[in-house]
Amino acid sequence: MNRMLTNLSVVTIALVFSATTFAQAPVPPAPAPAAPPSVPPAPASPAPSDTKAKGEQGASKQAMKAHKKAGKKRGLDRADEVAGEHAQKGRAKARSKQGR
Numbered sequence: 001m002n003r004m005l006t007n008l009s010v011v012t013i014a015l016v017f018s019a020t021t022f023a024q025a026p027v028p029p030a031p032a033p034a035a036p037p038s039v040p041p042a043p044a045s046p047a048p049s050d051t052k053a054k055g056e057q058g059a060s061k062q063a064m065k066a067h068k069k070a071g072k073k074r075g076l077d078r079a080d081e082v083a084g085e086h087a088q089k090g091r092a093k094a095r096s097k098q099g100r
């Protein structure tokens with residue numbers, strides 16, 4: 001009897017939850033679309049001067065990234081420098097797994 005009452009309560013709670021959670025108000029109809037503005041279409045390909053400027057920007061970004069990375073330690077080498085003796089055993093294990 002007790003188990004049946006529990007099951008009935010669970011089913012009732014599930015139904016109430018699903019009815020309140022998944023119930024949605026009807027969507028109002030969308031208004032008619034406005035007339036498209038008379039804007040000329042964009043050019044299909046960029047002008048040659050734009051292409052050159054973008055290429056130069058890309059090259060300068062790559063040069064900046066390379067410059068920032070130059071001289072900096074990375075990975076386990078940086079960890080050795082920052083942490084010192086702390087966790088030396090873990091870094092030694094990581095080095096052995098990396099094949100150094």
